[in-house]
């Protein structure tokens with residue numbers, strides 16, 4: 344098959360592969376394809392990567408015990424989980440293998456617990472053990488329950504940290520990102536040579552009027568993947584959004600949970616049940632709930648009066664002594680499900696080349712464990728792409744991401760002092776709650792995939808994520824962006840174009856030159 348070599352000029356050249364969606368799945372595919380001599384691009388409607396489901400989840404790397412054997416979810420989660428140590432080392436992403444206890448609180452839960460163990464064995468989950476209450480207490484002191492299934496391969500990770508790292512590394516390897524470009528139409532066209540159709544490609548139009556062309560089109564659009572498939576003329580089952588709401592608890596409780604503790608899920612539960620999740624950064628999450636929401640709210644991330652009090656109660660029951668001031672923030676994420684509300688439960692991932700549209704690869708229903716499975720999904724998609732386009736490995740693929748893993752505040756004192764000596768901005772705290780320095784905020788703004796908007800700075804540096812939720816640091820970051828990067832009031836966005844922080848000045852800035860620079864004649 345003849346290969347076109349696009350020069351990344353919108354509208355003129357033809358990409359080898361275009362990926363719609365810059366969530367963890369799209370970015371993992373982009374990085375995987377960037378190992379090869381291909382022209383690849385990612386198209387994302389939001390102004391930054393990881394603004395969808397990929398930043399709104401529990402951040403757990405699942406072991407694979409929860410999924411029916413012989414499904415894609417089972418195979419890809421076990422494989423994806425196993426790939427994470429090397430991937431996180433290469434990309435300098437923090438991950439902690441803290442293991443998980445799935446706990447039977449009473450005898451009624453035991454059949455469900457045994458079913459998980461059998462599934463885990465069939466799926467090849469390593470290191471599983473059934474523990475009685477005294478052995479469970481050694482792992483998690485004070486835990487209630489009669490038996491628990493221990494899965495040491497379960498882990499926690501920063502979901503947006505992983506997505507941003509994958510995107511940065513893909514970009515370092517030549518992938519082009521079109522951010523703020525919402526796909527609004529897809530058509531098939533042909534290149535003609537000697538009056539004969541020589542090559543077919545996809546012409547993808549964006550809402551902003553631009554277009555790109557690509558030989559292979561990969562639909563990783565999460566909650567909107569069914570709409571994208573339909574745009575391409577491909578029959579796709581509907582995606583149903585199922586909301587999960589969370590509370591974030593203060594870091595005061597860091598260390599309370601040594602491991603992940605989950606209840607035994609019911610057969611038709613759309614999620615894994617409300618539980619406590621210690622995050623890789625030292626907070627605890629309570630949640631997620633699971634409630635289907637109407638189609639027009641697919642991307643509404645409101646938390647509700649119905650769920651929040653229930654999460655507070657549940658939190659108080661699971662962590663006695665919890666104070667009202669420990670609840671620092673709430674958020675929600677929506678699962679892109681293939682099972683309708685009346686059925687509940689979970690469907691399997693769909694990852695395939697559409698039968699009636701050669702070159703169109705679509706990924707539908709990538710709900711949990713999509714984060715865990717992302718690097719393995721990327722390999723499956725690579726093989727599908729490889730069936731259409733010759734894959735030749737690059738000699739100069741950069742596997743590693745530069746920069747420092749983890750936070751400056753976590754380094755040993757002498758190392759911090761040494762670095763602050765060389766780079767004084769390491770000595771200036773911008774975010775007091777999370778001890779984030781000015782240099783870390785600057786790195787978030789200036790790195791190869793620099794942050795756009797305050798949410799981007801937050802996801803990259805963790806500034807604004809502490810208990811005051813930006814009360815202290817937003818003013819300092821705003822001043823930095825205004826004075827050192829020339830931002831005007833209308834340039835400050837929280838995330839998308841409709842999230843302006845300011846509408847203008849309340850009074851005109853004082854432009855009088857300082858006295859010592861006045862021209863005295």
Ligand SMILES: Cc1cc2nc3c(=O)[nH]c(=O)nc-3n(C[C@H](O)[C@H](O)[C@H](O)COP(=O)(O)OP(=O)(O)OC[C@H]3O[C@@H](n4cnc5c(N)ncnc54)[C@H](O)[C@@H]3O)c2cc1C
Nearest residue numbers: 364366367368388395396397400403526565587713714715
């Ligand atoms: C409450 C909850 C808890 C979860 N917990 C876990 C967990 O602990 N472990 C785990 O493994 N998984 C978990 N998941 C699942 C995991 O978060 C998802 O499987 C994963 O994030 C999916 O990534 P994605 O890239 O497919 O989707 P997304 O992150 O949603 O990315 C899709 C992207 O496509 C873009 N897009 C959509 N339409 C268009 C368009 N027309 N044009 C251009 N761009 C478009 C969107 O803006 C978005 O950025 C959880 C999910 C939820 C909701």
